[in-house]
Amino acid sequence: MRQPKQQRAVETRDGILRAAAEVFDEMGYAGAGINRILERAGATAGSLYFHFQSKEGLAHAVMDQQADTILPLLRSEGLQRLIDITIVWSRQLQTNVLLRAGVRLTTEQSTLGMGEAAGPYVAWAKVMEECLVEARERGELQAGVDPAQVAEQVVETCTGMQLFSAAAVGRADLPQRVRRMWQILLPGIAVPATVVRMDLDPNRLEEAGLV
Amino acid sequence: MRQPKQQRAVETRDGILRAAAEVFDEMGYAGAGINRILERAGATAGSLYFHFQSKEGLAHAVMDQQADTILPLLRSEGLQRLIDITIVWSRQLQTNVLLRAGVRLTTEQSTLGMGEAAGPYVAWAKVMEECLVEARERGELQAGVDPAQVAEQVVETCTGMQLFSAAAVGRADLPQRVRRMWQILLPGIAVPATVVRMDLDPNRLEEAGLV
Structure with missing residues (x-):
């Protein structure tokens, strides 16, 4: 059974991924600022780097979802x-x-x-x-x-x-x-x-x- | 018969177009600075705007050459x-x-x-x-x-x-x-x-x- 803590981590990761997708879709890779993604996701920089390491890692995660x-x-x-x-x-x-x-x-x-x-x-x-x-x-x-x-x-x-x-x-x-x-x-x-x-x-x- | 002055204008235009193509090819539209194009072409801003009106006009001229x-x-x-x-x-x-x-x-x-x-x-x-x-x-x-x-x-x-x-x-x-x-x-x-x-x-x- 999935623990509540793991559940929250999955939700945070999904939220960041979705916010990043919205910003990448609107502005492209070069135009998409990390701060704008964090703001959209309501997440901290720490959680973004924990789940995706970098903006490039985030872009690859979005691409891999296709x-x-x-x-x-x-x-x-x-x-x-x-x-x-x-x-x-x-x-x-x-x-x-x-x-x-x-x-x-x-x-x-x-x-x-x-x-x-x-x-x-x-x-x-x-x-x-x-x-x-x-x-x-x-x-x-x-x-x-x-x-x-x-x-x-x-x-x-x-x-x-x-x-x-x-x-x-x-x-x-x-x-x-x-x-x-x-x-x-x-x-x-x-x-x-x-x-x-x-x-x-x-x-x-x-x-x-x-x- | 083409006059020398017209000939020079054609050469200037072609030189700017070619320099712009090189810079667009290397850096894309957003990354291509007018100054870099002028430097590459050895041309003045005046002649660029005379022949192409704007960076967008220059891009369209490059695209239209295909x-x-x-x-x-x-x-x-x-x-x-x-x-x-x-x-x-x-x-x-x-x-x-x-x-x-x-x-x-x-x-x-x-x-x-x-x-x-x-x-x-x-x-x-x-x-x-x-x-x-x-x-x-x-x-x-x-x-x-x-x-x-x-x-x-x-x-x-x-x-x-x-x-x-x-x-x-x-x-x-x-x-x-x-x-x-x-x-x-x-x-x-x-x-x-x-x-x-x-x-x-x-x-x-x-x-x-x-x-």
Whole structure:
């Protein structure tokens, strides 16, 4: 059983993480001051450094949360699971500040030299590759389609569509862009029976009460 | 005939633009000081403001140069022309500071609120759409493939692959990622005879003496 003291520590950590996400989302990494984060969280500098060591540690914790905001929501398998990851991601980016901050920091860090800059891209590609390996085992992919290569390309396209959509319409059309991506990609990677069976509706998880 | 005075003005403008590109490429928009740009260019503040009005104007001039560093190099048509744009882009990003700064500013500006933030994405999508319309007229595309939709997706994938590649390996594998993109996309959008005819070799324009 979790002790009250541990419980409080978890709540403090979560509060700081969420406040940091809000400030990173609004101002980016360079603009986000530690004092502003502490003020927003109602926390002390001591507790921030106890849980996260540094502003960079805090940024990495925010970035590492990306998959956790999406994967627990999913019940599908194989190629539909990969599609669902991208659908939930596009919906969550509109409402979930922790995910949005994680994505912003991931984009920024290539230029900030924060070390291990490719980490979040590689982590997403790994998660997606697993779905595609499963899809291959289920006979959903065309012969010769390489799960690792397709996974990296999906990460790239999602990264770019997020920036394009944010610049053009504040991310309002992101779910439609995800659907478009699959409409263009599927005929080249999936067998015909799978292409027609995949559900690309941006609302499919909402209807299942998942987002 | 161009007058010597006009000639000098053009050289001054080009010198400032190039110096600005170097500083934007190194430090990003927020970090790039006007004084550092002037020092690098050996120019006066007066001439900078005469040609570009403001730091934002300078940034837009750098971003607007992107297509000009690529399109004049191409002689191909239709789908091969679109492929060549992405090949030359991936090669030029490794060596051409003006293009690299334009791409960095394009990525940054979504978050900087520099107005018309989607401009460069939309401009690239337009150029690519024209190639795809031509490809359709030449019978290279499968029925039902929408040039505007595919064009936006190519822009998104290139935007994301540039960030992924920069974070992972300092852009060293960008030409291979471009080739991968077409290997995955072509079977779903082009007719079989065109798929096998397209040349995806990253060195094909180098061999023709174009880059």
